[in-house]
Amino acid sequence: xxxxxxxxxxxxxxxxxxxxxxxxxxxxxxxxxxxxxxxxxxxxxxxxxxxxxxxxxxxxxxxxxxxxxxxxxxxxxxxxxxxxxxxxxxxxxxxxxxxxxxxxxxxxxxxxxxxxxxxxxxxxxxxxxxxxxxxxxxxxxxxxxxxxxxxxxxxxxxxxxxxxxxxxxxxxxxxxxxxxxxxxxxxxxxxxxxxxxxxxxxxxxxxxxxxxxxxxxxxxxxxxxxxxxxxxxxxxxxxxxxxxxxxxxxxxxxxxxxxxxxxxxxxxxxxxxxxxxxxxxxxxxxxxxxxxxxxxxxxxxxxxxxxxxxxxxxxxxxxxxxxxxxxxxxxxxxxxxxxxxxxxxxxxxxxxxxxxxxxxxxxxxxxxxxxxxxxxxxxxxxxxxxxxxxxxxxxxxxxxxxxxxxxxxxxxxxxxxxxxxxxxxxxxxxxxxxxxxxxxxxxxxxxxxxxxxxxxxxxxxxxxxxxxxxxxxxxxxxxxxxxxxxxxxxxxxxxxxxxxxxxxxxxxxxxx
Amino acid sequence: xxxxxxxxxxxxxxxxxxxxxxxxxxxxxxxxxxxxxxxxxxxxxxxxxxxxxxxxxxxxxxxxxxxxxxxxxxxxxxxxxxxxxxxxxxxxxxxxxxxxxxxxxxxxxxxxxxxxxxxxxxxxxxxxxxxxxxxxxxxxxxxxxxxxxxxxxxxxxxxxxxxxxxxxxxxxxxxxxxxxxxxxxxxxxxxxxxxxxxxxxxxxxxxxxxx
Numbered sequence: 260x261x262x263x264x265x266x267x268x269x270x271x272x273x274x275x276x277x278x279x280x281x282x283x284x285x286x287x288x289x290x291x292x293x294x295x296x297x298x299x300x301x302x303x304x305x306x307x308x309x310x311x312x313x314x315x316x317x318x319x320x321x322x323x324x325x326x327x328x329x330x331x332x333x334x335x336x337x338x339x340x341x342x343x344x345x346x347x348x349x350x351x352x353x354x355x356x357x358x359x360x361x362x363x364x365x366x367x368x369x370x371x372x373x374x375x376x377x378x379x380x381x382x383x384x385x386x387x388x389x390x391x392x393x394x395x396x397x398x399x400x401x402x403x404x405x406x407x408x409x410x411x412x413x414x415x416x417x418x419x420x421x422x423x424x425x426x427x428x429x430x431x432x433x434x435x436x437x438x439x440x441x442x443x444x445x446x447x448x449x450x451x452x453x454x455x456x457x458x459x460x461x462x463x464x465x466x467x468x469x470x471x472x473x474x475x476x477x478x479x480x481x482x483x484x485x486x487x488x489x490x491x492x493x494x495x496x497x498x499x500x501x502x503x504x505x506x507x508x509x510x511x512x513x514x515x516x517x518x519x520x521x522x523x524x525x526x527x528x529x530x531x532x533x534x535x536x537x538x539x540x541x542x543x544x545x546x547x548x549x550x551x552x553x554x555x556x557x558x559x560x561x562x563x564x565x566x567x568x569x570x571x572x573x574x575x576x577x578x579x580x581x582x583x584x585x586x587x588x589x590x591x592x593x594x595x596x597x598x599x600x601x602x603x604x605x606x607x608x609x610x611x612x613x614x615x616x617x618x619x620x621x622x623x624x625x626x627x628x629x630x631x632x633x634x635x636x637x638x639x640x641x642x643x644x645x646x647x648x649x650x651x652x653x654x655x656x657x658x659x660x661x662x663x664x665x666x667x668x669x670x671x672x673x674x675x676x677x678x679x680x681x682x683x684x685x686x687x688x689x690x691x692x693x694x695x696x697x698x699x700x701x702x703x704x705x706x707x708x709x710x711x712x713x714x715x716x717x718x719x720x721x722x723x724x725x726x727x728x729x730x731x732x733x734x735x736x737x738x739x740x741x742x743x744x745x746x747x748x749x750x751x752x753x754x755x756x757x758x759x760x761x762x763x764x765x766x767x768x769x770x771x
Numbered sequence: 772x773x774x775x776x777x778x779x780x781x782x783x784x785x786x787x788x789x790x791x792x793x794x795x796x797x798x799x800x801x802x803x804x805x806x807x808x809x810x811x812x813x814x815x816x817x818x819x820x821x822x823x824x825x826x827x828x829x830x831x832x833x834x835x836x837x838x839x840x841x842x843x844x845x846x847x848x849x850x851x852x853x854x855x856x857x858x859x860x861x862x863x864x865x866x867x868x869x870x871x872x873x874x875x876x877x878x879x880x881x882x883x884x885x886x887x888x889x890x891x892x893x894x895x896x897x898x899x900x901x902x903x904x905x906x907x908x909x910x911x912x913x914x915x916x917x918x919x920x921x922x923x924x925x926x927x928x929x930x931x932x933x934x935x936x937x938x939x940x941x942x943x944x945x946x947x948x949x950x951x952x953x954x955x956x957x958x959x960x961x962x963x964x965x966x967x968x969x970x971x972x973x974x975x976x977x978x979x980x981x982x
Contacts, residue, residue, distance in 0.1 A: 274961050283947040283956070287940075291783060301783050302943045328785045381970045 286349040290314075291329060293341040296490035297535045298332045306330055306349045309389060313348045316340045319370070320347070321354055321492070324536045331536045333492035335370060355385040356500045358507035363451060366468060366482045369497035371504075374484060386503045388496060392558035399564045401598075401625045404634075405516065405573050408444030408686020409437060411614055411679045414638035414696055415645075416601055416621050419629025420450075420514055420571035421562025425593055427578045427585065428603030432615050434577045436683050437601065438518035439467060441575060443474045444686035445516060450573075451508045452480040453517040455501035458494050458524030461486045474684055494528035502559050505572050509561075512568030517560070521577035522553060526589045543588045550592050557596050599623035612680055619646050631689060631738040637697045641675070644700070648672030667705070674704040677712040690735045691720050694748070697740070703752050707759075719755055727751040784877065791877030795885050798862055798878065805858065808886065814859050815879055818851075823875070834873030843867045891921035896940040898949075900933045911937075 288302025298320065306312065306322045312332055313319055318341065324331030334341065335354070356371035361382035366375040373380055401419035418424045418441075426434045442452040454471070456464045464484050471477050481504055485497035498519050505515040519525070526549055533546035541547050553576075560574040578593050583604065585594065594600055599622045601614075608615035627635045648668065655661060655669060678699045681687065687695075695716050698704060707715050723731050730747045734740055740748075802808040823830045832838055832846070847863050855863075866872045887894055895915060897903065903911075908925060915923035919941070930938075935950035 271961070274964070275957070283945075283952055285945050285947065286943050287945050288943060289783065291785070301785070304943045328789065379966070379970065381967075 288312075288330060288347045288349075290341060290343055290345045290347060292343060293334070293338055293345075295531075295535055296334050296338055296492045297323070297532065298334055298338070298341060298347075300330045300332055300347050301328070303330045303347060303349055309353060311350045311352050311354050313350055314341050315345050319354070321496075322349075323532065324538070333495070333532055334490065335492050335496065336490075338490060354388045354496070356388055356503050357382045357384065358386045358504050359384045362481050362504055363479060364477050364481070366484060368489075369483060369485050369493045369500040371500065384507070386507055388499045388503050389555075390503065390506065390559070392555065393561045393563060393567070397564050397567055398561050399569070400628065401562045401571075402628050403562075403571070404629045404631055404689075405441075405450070405514075406444055406448075406686075406689050407437070407441040408688070409440055409614060410681055410687060410692050410695065411616050411618070412437070412601060413630070413689060413692055414634060414679075415618055415642045416599060416616075416623035417626065417629040417634070418573065418575075418623060419562070419625045420573050421560065422599070422623070422625050422629065423557050423560045423574045423576065423597040424623060425576050425578060425597040425600040426603070427580060427590060427594070427600050428615070429580055429583055429605050432603035432605050432608050433613060433683075434579070434603060435467065435520055437603075437614055438520060438575050438577060439470060439476075440683065440686050441516065442471065442480055442518065443476045443684060445479065446475060449514065450479070451505065451513060451515045452476065453483065453501045453505045453515065454480060455483045455485075455497050455517065455519050457485050457497050457519065457521060458487050458528060459520065461488070470684065491528040491531040494525060495532060498522070498525050498556050502556060502572075502574075506559060509563060509570040509572040510568065512570045514571045514573075516573045516575070519556075519574065519576040521579050522593055523579045523589050526552070545588060549589070550596075553589075553593055554596050557593075598625055612676065613683075614681065618642055619649065631693075633693045633734050633738055633740040634689060634696075636740050637693055637700060641696065641700060645672065645675060648675070670705055671699075671702060673709055674707070674712055675699050677709055678704070678716060680713075690731060691723075693734060693740065694720060694723055694731070697745075697748065698752055701749075701752075703756065715759060718759060719752070722755045722758070723751065727754075787874050787877040788881065790871060790874045791879075791881035792885070794866065794871065794874070794878045795881035798882055799885055799889065801858060801862070803889070807856070807858065811856065811859055812882065812886065814855060815875075815882070818855070818859075819875060819879055830875075833867070833875075836870060840868050840870075843872065887924060892924045893919045893921045893941060894924045894926060895919075896926045896928055898928045898930045898933060898938040898940070900929070900931050900935050900949075902929055903927050915939075 286303060286305050288300040288306075291299045291301050293299075298314075300312075303312065303322070306325070308322060308325055310322045311319050312322060314334070316337070318334060318336035318338070320332040320334045322330055323333045332347070354370075356369075357380050359382045361380050362371065365373055365377065365380060367380070368374055371380060398421075401421045403420040404413075405418045405420045405422070406413055407418060412418065416424070426437050428434050438454065442454060445452050454467065456467065461484075464482070464486060468477070468482055471480055471482070481501075483497055483501040483504070485494040501517055501519070505517045508515045526545060529549060529552055530540075530545050534540060534544065538546045541549075557574060557576060560572045562571045563569055576593060576597065578590050580587065580590055585591070585602075602617045602621045603615045604617045605615070607617060623629070630638070648671075651665065651669060652672065655665070661669070678695060698716075698719060704712055704715060730744065730751050733744050798811075799808065802811045833843060844864055844867055847860060847867065851860055851863070863872070866875070866878075884894075893915075897911065908927075912923050912925060915925075933949040933951050934954070936948045936953070938949050939946040
């Protein structure tokens with residue numbers, strides 16, 4: 260193709276003709292000092308709190324501290340090229356990010372710039388990063404289930420759409436894995452997912468993105484990345500930016516899920532900013548408003564009223580503890596803000612129980628309202644039974660002879676624990692979970708050797724799906740387990756037991 | 772806390788500004804009561820521009836904490852008693868006793884600013900590419916008088932990089948009508964429109980589902 264100078268000239272001519280000269284009115288200030296992600300600016304006397312300002316190199320900042328003689332700005336981007344004496348312009352706008360379908364499936368930074376090399380994000384819709392949480396009249400109680408696909412969670416600490424469930428635990432206890440599995444399980448449910456990676460190694464984030472892509476979850480997920488090497492202002496803003504992107508769908512009657520991984524790093528970034536701005540430090544050197552920082556973020560998760568479309572924003576904040584210390588400042592704060600927590604323990608993790616959830620202290624304050632009736636029925640007493648089993652197990656370790664009844668309870672407990680183990684990236688359908696937990700709690704696995712419990716479960720579920728779909732279908736359709744279905748289920752299990760026992764020797768020869 | 776940055780070659784020192792504003796208020800309070808502000812301001816200007824600029828050593832001696840107040844006071848008496856008015860001399864002695872003689876520049880600046888406010892003057896920095904013609908200055912002043920609450924006090928600056936047009940700066944607000952910024956805006960608009968055009972054409976060939 261050849262370029263034609265005339266054509267180009269005529270295009271430019273048209274542009275110039277259409278160009279309307281307007282007077283550019285701006286409020287300006289001058290940089291007194293800059294560094295470590297912050298700048299102190301003289302002037303800008305009319306700037307508003309949290310207003311966006313612009314530096315000469317195109318980098319944006321936020322007015323963070325309004326002082327008597329100067330303004331403290333947090334710099335959202337490269338702060339190394341900002342020099343003393345540079346002119347700073349106020350924009351009269353609040354920080355906003357691109358939202359809508361254009362961001363779905365993308366990896367973006369906290370300002371909405373693409374990081375995945377798939378070209379620009381083309382959308383005219385933007386949403387302010389900070390917005391008010393819906394008030395009391397704009398909400399309704401949480402009552403729909405958000406299935407995570409993890410048996411232990413869906414059965415014992417169910418999460419509802421619009422709930423905030425904290426995932427808390429030491430490092431390397433599988434906190435992120437729960438968030439990722441929950442995202443993967445939203446396939447075909449229409450829930451839009453947002454994964455906000457704050458202060459993590461870029462390699463870890465790359466692995467997460469790869470896992471999501473491999474399991475087909477990137478089609479409905481946005482990943483917001485503020486890595487460990489990004490300046491603190493970006494790490495601080497990332498959580499709010501992700502929430503703004505998720506809210507777009509919520510306020511249009513859709514459902515969204517957001518995972519903040521993790522809020523302890525966000526708190527550390529905020530602490531850094533606050534200290535650099537000379538705000539007085541409080542407990543653990545965090546500023547006084549660190550609670551507000553998290554509460555205003557998490558309060559934006561809600562189940563909206565029908566008048567507002569009935570959308571929901573569910574959040575799974577993650578907090579890392581040190582040596583299981585949940586009474587540290589940030590964990591206690593976030594525990595008190597959220598509607599329950601999933602507590603992960605390293606000793607359970609290393610004992611092979613994965614997810615390493617401690618059922619005794621993990622709770623969901625929404626409870627049964629966020630479960631399908633069938634699950635509510637089969638898993639009703641599971642949490643208490645397991646807690647009783649843990650107690651009994653500790654007692655039985657003393658080595659005394661046990662009577663038959665106690666031994667039976669122990670056996671049941673061991674099998675339930677075995678059933679609740681689940682591999683990563685294999686979220687389970689909720690009906691399968693119901694069937695599996697039904698079989699476990701009703702003692703159908705008591706005679707199966709512990710090592711074969713998993714095999715039994717896998718075969719049982721495929722048996723139900725392939726050979727007894729007439730029993731499974733009513734549960735899937737009505738989401739209920741009535742007496743007639745339960746009876747049919749009992750019969751089906753009895754039939755399967757015979758098959759399983761009969762096929763056992765053949766399976767072993769095949770394996771051998 | 773002392774923070775500084777250059778502004779048109781001038782140093783912004785927040786600490787000094789605060790000190791300056793405080794002493795300026797006191798200075799103006801005294802001179803206004805005596806009705807001698809203009810005269811004393813001229814004396815202060817002359818002291819700073821005619822004396823201290825030529826004798827930088829004197830300035831450093833006055834500002835130095837090593838020289839005791841009594842010695843400075845005697846020096847001021849000997850050097851200025853014959854020419855300076857008693858009120859300015861007293862003011863300088865007060866500054867000396869508080870160790871603030873080093874802030875004379877900041878004090879003068881603050882006095883000027885506060886005096887402008889008292890007299891209802893508004894300082895307007897007018898930047899143009901070429902020096903302003905007197906008729907234009909007059910016209911500009913008339914326009915500004917209608918726009919502003921007080922009497923405009925024009926401070927012309929020549930900045931050839933503006934190419935043409937005029938940039939007014941009143942306080943922290945900049946009214947930019949220069950050719951250079953108009954060209955810059957036209958440039959960004961053209962780029963934005965072209966990017967949008969390219970993207971929308973690309974979208975036409977794309978599958979509606981997914982990327």
